[in-house]
Amino acid sequence: MGKEELMRKLEERIRNCQKCPLGRLRTNAVPGSGSYDAKVMFIGEAPGYWEDQKGLPFVGRAGKVLDELLAEIGLTREEVYITNIVKCRPPENRDPLEDEIKACSPYLDRQIDIIRPRVIVPLGRHSMRYILEKFGFEPEPISKIHGKTFEAHTLFGKIIIMPMYHPAAALYRPPIKEELRKDFLRLGELIGSSL
Ligand code: SF4
Ligand code: URA
Numbered sequence: 001m002g003k004e005e006l007m008r009k010l011e012e013r014i015r016n017c018q019k020c021p022l023g024r025l026r027t028n029a030v031p032g033s034g035s036y037d038a039k040v041m042f043i044g045e046a047p048g049y050w051e052d053q054k055g056l057p058f059v060g061r062a063g064k065v066l067d068e069l070l071a072e073i074g075l076t077r078e079e080v081y082i083t084n085i086v087k088c089r090p091p092e093n094r095d096p097l098e099d100e101i102k103a104c105s106p107y108l109d110r111q112i113d114i115i116r117p118r119v120i121v122p123l124g125r126h127s128m129r130y131i132l133e134k135f136g137f138e139p140e141p142i143s144k145i146h147g148k149t150f151e152a153h154t155l156f157g158k159i160i161i162m163p164m165y166h167p168a169a170a171l172y173r174p175p176i177k178e179e180l181r182k183d184f185l186r187l188g189e190l191i192g193s194s195l
Contacts, residue, residue, distance in 0.1 A: 003036045003037070003114055003115070004036055006114050007036045007111070007114055007115075010031070010107065010110055010111065010114070011031040011032075013107075014029050014031040014087050014107050015028070015029045015031065015055075016029075017029060017087070017088075017104075017107075019103045019104070020088075020099065020100050020103035020104060021100075022086065022088035022089065022090060022100055022104075023088055025088070025089070025091055026047075026052055026088040026089055027052045027053055027055075027089075028052055028053070028054065028055035029047075029055070029087045029088050030047040030051045030052070030055055030056060030057050030083075030084065030087055030088070030089075031083065031087060031107075032057055032081060032082060032083030032084070032111060033056050033057055033077065033081070033082055033083075034077055034078060034079070034080050034081035034082050035078060035079050035080065035081060036081070036114070036115055037115070038079065038080045038081035038115055038117055039079075039080075039117060039118045039119060039191065040075070040080045040081075040117060040118070040119045040120075040121065040187070040191065041080065041081045041082075041083070041111075041112065041115060041117040041119070041120050041121070042058075042066070042080060042081070042082045042083075042121045042123060043083055043084065043085060043108065043120065043121065043122050043123060043127045043130075043131065044057060044058060044062075044082070044083070044084040044085075044123045044124065044127060044166065045084055045085060045086065045095070045096060045123070045124050045126050045127055045166065046084050046085065046086040046087075046088070046089060046090050046093075046096050047084060047086075047087070047088065047089040048060050048062070048089060048093050049089070049093070050063075051063075051089065052088075052089035057082045057083055057084055058082055058167070061168070061171060062166070062167040062168035062171065063167075065167035065168075065170055065171065065177070065180075066082075066123075066167045069167070069180060069181060069184045070184075072181065072184060072185075072188075073184050073185065073187060073188030073191075074188070075188075075191075081111070081115055081117065083108065083111060084108075084127075085101055085104065085105055085108055085126060085127050085130050086100050086101060086104045086105075087104055087107060088104075095126065096126060101126070101130060105130060108130075109134070113156075116156045116157075117159065118157075118158075118159065118160065118194075119159070119160045119161075119162060119187070119190065119191065120159055120160070120161045120162075121161075121162050121163070121164055121187065122161065122163045122164070123164055123165070123166045123167060124142065124165065124166030124168075124169070125139075125141075125142045125166075127163075127166075128142055128145070128163040131161055131163070132150065132161065132163070135150070135152035135154075135159070135161060136152070137150050137152075137161075142163060142165060145163055146163055146164050146165050146179060146180075146183055147162065147163075147164065147179070147182065147183035147186055148162070148163070149161065149162050149190070150162075160190065160194075162183070162186070162187060162190070164180060164183045164184075164187075165179060165180050165183075167180065
């Protein structure tokens with residue numbers, strides 16, 4: 001089976017999933033969007049109101065910030081892959097619970113295995129923690145490690161992990177937005193130099 005078919009089947013399973021209580025509360029599950037051949041994968045936290053309404057990741061206010069930052073380094077949504085650790089919206093946009101992450105993260109693991117990205121960008125501390133632990137690194141405060149790179153070795157080659165602040169954290173905080181912008185520029189350089 002090719003990537004396309006594997007991903008479509010997986011997305012279908014996610015859309016019908018009831019493995020955790022969030023399944024009953026959602027309007028739409030949000031499997032992810034973008035290219036199945038993406039070199040760069042962005043991983044947020046969980047869908048919010050608009051994502052749940054539309055079934056697509058980062059289509060609300062945080063998504064506007066993400067679009068702007070992508071455009072600044074010449075990337076489009078179509079050439080990257082964007083998803084979340086948890087695929088259904090937690091009530092009142094609360095943080096995902098440990099059990100929800102545990103139930104849902106095998107889908108993310110599978111997406112990484114199928115897409116085989118060269119760079120993973122976890123957005124925000126939940127995603128940072130999950131991804132760093134998955135690849136055997138110690139999580140640290142996001143304020144300390146955003147923009148740093150971690151090199152992980154997988155069965156399909158080297159992956160670079162570059163955690164960043166969550167775009168929603170930048171919405172009303174210009175200094176965070178500036179940090180995020182600088183990290184995106186570093187990401188742009190990394191992609192330009194090594195991919
Ligand atoms: Fe399934 Fe994940 Fe949705 Fe829970 S959040 S129902 S595990 S897709
Ligand atoms: N915040 C996230 O973490 N993910 C989304 O898809 C939207 C907002």
